[in-house]
Amino acid sequence: MIVAYSLGIYLLNLFLAFISPKFDPSLSSDEDMEDGSNLQSPLPTKNDQEFKPFVRRLPEFKFWHAATRAVTLAFACCWSEIFNLPVFWPVLVVYWLILVFLTMRKQIQAMIKYRYVPWDFGKTKYGAK
Template structure:
């Protein structure tokens, strides 16, 4: 007779993590339509993190790392999924994925490289990790923080300038102000 093999401790741990992973994913799925509330929660978490850094007067390298990561996420959020400059460089013909550049071309909606939900989730997770790191002395490296601030501001200015030039050159706007409304006349 075949006896069932005894359950290993690893299998029990794996089953529990899978169970909690599904529960966590169900909460994430339920939060998807509540954009304002999600971002308000992230802003609140960021305020707690900023307050922690301000009161503790340290962990500036953690703040700098978080700033660069959030800048990277934001650039992915405002960039098109299919970069028209890469398609033009590769010599591709007018494909279904390219943005229209002329008046007579068909309208194609702006598809982001990083969707809003993934942007929110990654930003929230990064802020939570940075907040957690601010409680451990090993991450409190001695740095002259004004240099980091100036360097980060220069980095933001240069990358945003390049991104805005790209938007102007390929004529796309990653934001919509609202749903277009027509009059009833």
């Protein structure tokens, strides 16, 4: 169970990096953008700013590569007696669910605040009629 719990926390960390923008929009200000001294945020923070595409902190290929390696390693660890530790699994499951709820709530609030959606579902699609 400890292997599955560790895998769950690692995959949650990967997923949060996957849906997070590479540049933090809260760190950029108008003065920094005019000077050019700081990297510009790819996300518009005001209506008159130009839209720049969403750049992920963790690219999709690296996300899937790291997740596949983690699942393979966890599967291999399940066969070893070293990792067969007696734990009271309901406590770990409840703690993991609370961790997921709190971190995803924070991430979703940031998405709403800075108006970015990292997936294609629900985005406006333009095309020829």
